[in-house]
Amino acid sequence: EAQVTQNPRYLITVTGKKLTVTCSQNMNHEYMSWYRQDPGLGLRQIYYSMNVEVTDKGDVPEGYKVSRKEKRNFPLILESPSPNQTSLYFCASSPQIGTSGTLTEQFFGPGTRLTVL
Amino acid sequence: AQTVTQSQPEMSVQEAETVTLSCTYDTSESDYYLFWYKQPPSRQMILVIRQEAYKQQNATENRFSVNFQKAAKSFSLKISDSQLGDAAMYFCAYRRGSGTYKYIFGTGTRLKVLA
Numbered sequence: 001e002a003q004v005t006q007n008p009r010y011l012i013t014v015t016g017k018k019l020t021v022t023c024s025q026n027m028n029h030e031y032m033s034w035y036r037q038d039p040g041l042g043l044r045q046i047y048y049s050m051n052v053e054v055t056d057k058g059d060v061p062e063g064y065k066v067s068r069k070e071k072r073n074f075p076l077i078l079e080s081p082s083p084n085q086t087s088l089y090f091c092a093s094s095p096q097i098g099t100s101g102t103l104t105e106q107f108f109g110p111g112t113r114l115t116v117l
Numbered sequence: 118a119q120t121v122t123q124s125q126p127e128m129s130v131q132e133a134e135t136v137t138l139s140c141t142y143d144t145s146e147s148d149y150y151l152f153w154y155k156q157p158p159s160r161q162m163i164l165v166i167r168q169e170a171y172k173q174q175n176a177t178e179n180r181f182s183v184n185f186q187k188a189a190k191s192f193s194l195k196i197s198d199s200q201l202g203d204a205a206m207y208f209c210a211y212r213r214g215s216g217t218y219k220y221i222f223g224t225g226t227r228l229k230v231l232a
Contacts, residue, residue: 031218033218033220035220035222040126040224041224042123042208042222042223042224042225043162043208043210043220043222044222045219045220045221045222048218048219048220049218050217050218056217056218056219058219058220059221088160090162092162094218105164105167106152106164106220108161108162110160110161111160111161
């Protein structure tokens, strides 16, 4: 089954304790991205990657790190989490735009609910 | 910088009626894509419909259609024959056409469907 998986789905942690949220896709997609969702703010893009070893900042990258060493994986790292990073996090993937300019849809993972105390 | 604005935090519609959700955006690009996503209580993000800016024809998907006004930078979603399963958060999103995977989402509209 084609899917984007995230782990863990729920996490409660304390300020300053490093954590990693994993994201994996089995569709051989070039593009991957991380978003956070907060009430009243919608989804905001944290980082995205257009291929292995190619990453770029979204709108809210502060406090986060990412790496893309393999095509299928795109982990999100919080080196020193703070309470303002309490949020719902989504990973997503997408194939690159086709030669005809056709854009296929973005596939989302199920979300990770993170609470930082 | 590009922005996406959804000015209706919440909307209600009677079952079987039609509702229109508003979205406006701002960009200086000529090549871009627009999307509507649905997020039911399960939190799963589901693509409802997409529109390529270079296409003049409005996109339709069954009961869902858009009114794409490029000059006005408006991209509204019309849901016809509303069903209880349509109740969800709806997000409008923008993506530049090439060279990036950067998305801009609106703040969302919560749609309630009344039986």
